Amino acid sequence: MHVEREKIILVGVFLPNRTEEAFWNSMSELRSLAKTANGEVVDELIQKLERVNQASFIGSGKLLELNELAEMHEADVIIFNSELSATQVRNISRAVDARIIDRTQLILDIFAMRAKSKEGKLQVAYAQYKYLLPRLSGQGVLLSKLGGGIGSRGPGETKLEMDKRHIREKMHDIKAQLTHVEQHRKRIIDRRNGQSVFRFGLIGYTNAGKSTIFNRLTNETTLEEDKLFATLDPTTRKIRFSGGFQALLTDTVGFIQDLPTTLIAAFRSTLEETANVDVLIHVVDASDLDYLQHETTVLVLLEELEMNRIPILTVYNKMDQVAENFIPDRPEHILISALNEKAPSIIKQRMIELIEKNWTFFTKELSEASGKELAQIKQQAWITKLEYLENKQVYLVEGYQPRKESTND
Known part of the structure; x- marks a missing residue:
């Protein structure tokens, strides 16, 4: 059409x-x-x-x-x-x-x-009303020009006819719904947190290639578009490594310069899924001449969202299109082209290194009868060594597991 x-x-x-x-x-x-x-x-x-x-x-x-x-x-x-x-x-x-x-x-x-998502729509409607409220007085001349179209989507076309009291009531109502939705999401996140899973969060300037990388790593198909804000609602999927080990990967909305303060809250909600990850993967479009400014925008916003304490791996993407004078400026980084067939294994290799760096090394001996426990450890811990010791008739398991569980193994 x-x-x-x-x-x-x-x-x-x-x-x-x-x-x-x-x-x-x-x-x-x-x-x-x-x-x-x-x-x-x-x-x-x-x-x-x-x-x-x-x-x-x-x-x-x-x-x-x-x-x-x-x-x-x-x-x-x-x-x-x-x-x-x-x-x-x-x-x-x-x-x-x-x-x-x-x-x-x-x-x-x-x-x-x-x-x-319901939450995404509520957050945006709230931000739009909040933006609109101080601009309502004396909008007479404007009303005749606001039929539909760009700049007038969202809470509905009658929004400008509403008086301020009505809008405040609407905002109050949305806030109540949001609190309910947020509590539900928090329960899901808490449940995930209790599962001792290593979590990665994909962040980056809008259109840097996050969704492409997400899809390559998880074999999913989220929206891959050459448009700004192609992904608005956060998506979390499992990422599988060799030996049966699994981690979680969350894709988020793209960052942007001069993000309106009205939208920081809407942004915060989509990023809350990422706020408690173990490592952030910051995707940068290395082919963009303004990549350094984009990097700075993301890092400044992370600070505003109090997420700058999380370790960051910078992935310089679109390396097949970079200018000759490109220089990576983040210490912990990798250089890839997301569409290259080797990209997923390069990223996964670095992910494993980061898991080993952020988790605790353990060593365990399991009897032959502990097959169920061994299967569980394989899923929840990154195994670096598994061998059967004939003389003791036990399995020797070595690897990395979450710090909070690192008791005196």
Whole structure:
């Protein structure tokens, strides 16, 4: 089915507090976000300013120019690369005959499209209402321009007609539902934690190739798309190693620069599954010229989410497409191309090394009658040596197991 794509004009203001490179990278990311939201970017308007215009964000001359561009292209939506205040949206809407949204609204919109689980949908709806609440006063001129489309998906199209009290009630209701869902998820996580399983969490900048690596390692098929936020709801699967040993691997939503504060909470919930993993696997798209900035974005967000204490293995992906001057800058790293047939075994080998580093070495002697116990140990511990000692008529088992269980074996 052919979906009519909305025509979009992007607006970026280059301020003195950003480097030129960071500004253009963020514009390029906005382009990708617009494409992910099923829009077609028809033009861009850039203005260099010392400070933003409090009334209309861009200068009055640029505002006239923006209106001309919107008329010429018959644009449906204008997307600003920064967060706009209610006053700015109102003033721009008076001058420009198109729907005016900002980067935050666009990201919220994509999250609304991508959320599949009940919790994901609730988190996004809550974030959208929270974003909307301070922007409700005097939206009259806007209402006529908000039919549907980019920037207006999610909790429903009547959202702007709701008064603030109604929205607060909605938020209260969502919060209650979320608490219930979160408790359920916490019970599942606690049950997993009680199983003494080694857990890995896949993190990384959006579109770095996490889902591809996840699928290669677990033989699953989660969504692999060249779009931002292809995976929004966390997925956990078993990963099997030789000898019957199993670990858990969780795939998460992609990180992004300037993630709206409204979304940190929605983000936190998808990352909570990863918050108690043993090792984080940070996938970096090494072919992206801005890979260092992407790395930093992820590490800063991990700090905000209080997850920076977890050991990290950096996987530099897409090595078949890297620039000649690429230099890995994280000490614990591997270089791969996820689509290469050797990639899974390279990653698994390093995973085993990390298991050995983070768990405790044990040695045990089991009688011939302990077949059931031996089978259980094979599943829950990483076995490095298993041999039958004729003279004692026992099995000698050596390997690694969780620290908390490392009593005086």
